[in-house]
Amino acid sequence: MIHETAVVSPEAQLGRNVVVGPYAVIAADVCIGDDTEVGPHVVIDRWTTVGKRNRIFAGAVIGTQSQDRKYAGARTFCSIGDDNVIREYVTINRATLPEAQTLVGNHNAAATSGCTSSARSAPWRTWAAGRRWSRTSRPT
Numbered sequence: 001m002i003h004e005t006a007v008v009s010p011e012a013q014l015g016r017n018v019v020v021g022p023y024a025v026i027a028a029d030v031c032i033g034d035d036t037e038v039g040p041h042v043v044i045d046r047w048t049t050v051g052k053r054n055r056i057f058a059g060a061v062i063g064t065q066s067q068d069r070k071y072a073g074a075r076t077f078c079s080i081g082d083d084n085v086i087r088e089y090v091t092i093n094r095a096t097l098p099e100a101q102t103l104v105g106n107h108n109a110a111a112t113s114g115c116t117s118s119a120r121s122a123p124w125r126t127w128a129a130g131r132r133w134s135r136t137s138r139p140t
Contacts, residue, residue, distance in 0.1 A: 003040075015052065030063070033082065047075060047094060051082035051106070059089040066096040074098035081106035088112065 002008055002020040011028035014020070018032050021040035026032070030044050033052035040058045044050065048063030056062070063078040065071060076094040079101050086092070090110045095102045104110075 021058075027063075039088075045078075045094075048078040048080070050080045051084075053082055054080060054084045054086065056086045057088045057090075060086050061089075061091045062086070064091070064093055066093050068096040071096045072098075077101035080104045081108070083107050085109040 003022045005022045006020045006024040008026045009028040012026045012030040014032050015034035017035045019037045021038060023040055024038050024042045026044045027046040029046040030048050032050045035052055036050055036054045038056050042056050043061045045063040078094045083106055089112045
């Protein structure tokens with residue numbers, strides 16, 4: 001289901017049962033897997049692939065150009081695996097180097113601040129405010 005206020009490029013590919021919330025923007029050259037939920041005001045920019053059963057919450061920005069000052073405008077990619085939770089206002093940019101990709105695997109949780117104890121349960125990996133937790137390590 002695509003909300004009537006969402007903007008989805010005709011060149012984007014959406015899988016079965018994808019939900020796109022109000023005012024979301026999905027650009028050309030985006031592929032979103034089955035059963036993924038895209039919340040309100042989410043932006044997914046070109047050359048981005050989002051796998052199956054992901055939940056992307058309000059205001060997240062995925063696949064925009066790299067913020068690295070070395071980025072020279074080349075085509076780069078962003079790939080999100082399956083079964084991830086991307087919480088409100090998380091930004092995941094494309095890679096810096098030409099033809100390279102930012103890769104987020106499967107079963108991750110990303111947040112801009114804080115996390116709940118249930119989100120840290122194995123086998124999930126959680127990122128919060130630029131820090132990464134795994135089930136075997138402390139924040140890095």
